[in-house]
Amino acid sequence: GQQVMQIPQYQHVQEGEDFTTYCNSSTTLSNIQWYKQRPGGHPVFLIQLVKSGEVKKQKRLTFQFGEAKKNSSLHITATQTTDVGTYFCAGQRSFQKLVFGTGTRLLVSP
Amino acid sequence: EAQVTQNPRYLITVTGKKLTVTCSQNMNHEYMSWYRQDPGLGLRQIYYSMNVEVTDKGDVPEGYKVSRKEKRNFPLILESPSPNQTSLYFCASSLVPRGVMGEQYFGPGTRLTVT
Numbered sequence: 001g002q003q004v005m006q007i008p009q010y011q012h013v014q015e016g017e018d019f020t021t022y023c024n025s026s027t028t029l030s031n032i033q034w035y036k037q038r039p040g041g042h043p044v045f046l047i048q049l050v051k052s053g054e055v056k057k058q059k060r061l062t063f064q065f066g067e068a069k070k071n072s073s074l075h076i077t078a079t080q081t082t083d084v085g086t087y088f089c090a091g092q093r094s095f096q097k098l099v100f101g102t103g104t105r106l107l108v109s110p
Numbered sequence: 111e112a113q114v115t116q117n118p119r120y121l122i123t124v125t126g127k128k129l130t131v132t133c134s135q136n137m138n139h140e141y142m143s144w145y146r147q148d149p150g151l152g153l154r155q156i157y158y159s160m161n162v163e164v165t166d167k168g169d170v171p172e173g174y175k176v177s178r179k180e181k182r183n184f185p186l187i188l189e190s191p192s193p194n195q196t197s198l199y200f201c202a203s204s205l206v207p208r209g210v211m212g213e214q215y216f217g218p219g220t221r222l223t224v225t
Binding site: 006009030031033035041042043044045048050088090092095098099100101102103 | 143145150151152153154155169200209210211212213214215216217218219
């Protein structure tokens, strides 16, 4: 079954508010990726984290990989309507295996 | 332009009628995979392939077949579709440098309805 869970499943924010989605794995991951899927579109790669405790930033987006390499988070500062979509994490459990999380759907009201 | 293409984009079919969804990539990626996306369940892997003639089951392989006769193509075959296979299907490809899964490039998706 699904071994990478994301919370929350859904979040509705006002434009300008912050947003965070959390990704939790039952097993240690070798690395983790994040994707964004716009409504009606396909997942698009955002970033990859490899090292324990790693933090990366892309403009208003901050990605973290936990010290134990079992969890990760994506934080968006001051959301905009263009941030609307579903955010997925994807963890590599072993060679050749990439497991996607359940996704967090973000809705931003102007 | 680097891309993954899927056909058809939309398909409505009946139970038991064999169908194939094609997937092709032009990036010379060795790794290709198929996912299905269902509400609340995220993306679940059906099958993947590390190279030509090398395929393996993902997390939900029942009712599906794949083949990898050429590096660029990875068709998904439903021998006898059933209504529980109604879903949105994505093909993806990537490099795997030194065993680390690279960025997944996704196709546009195929929305399948089985009645």
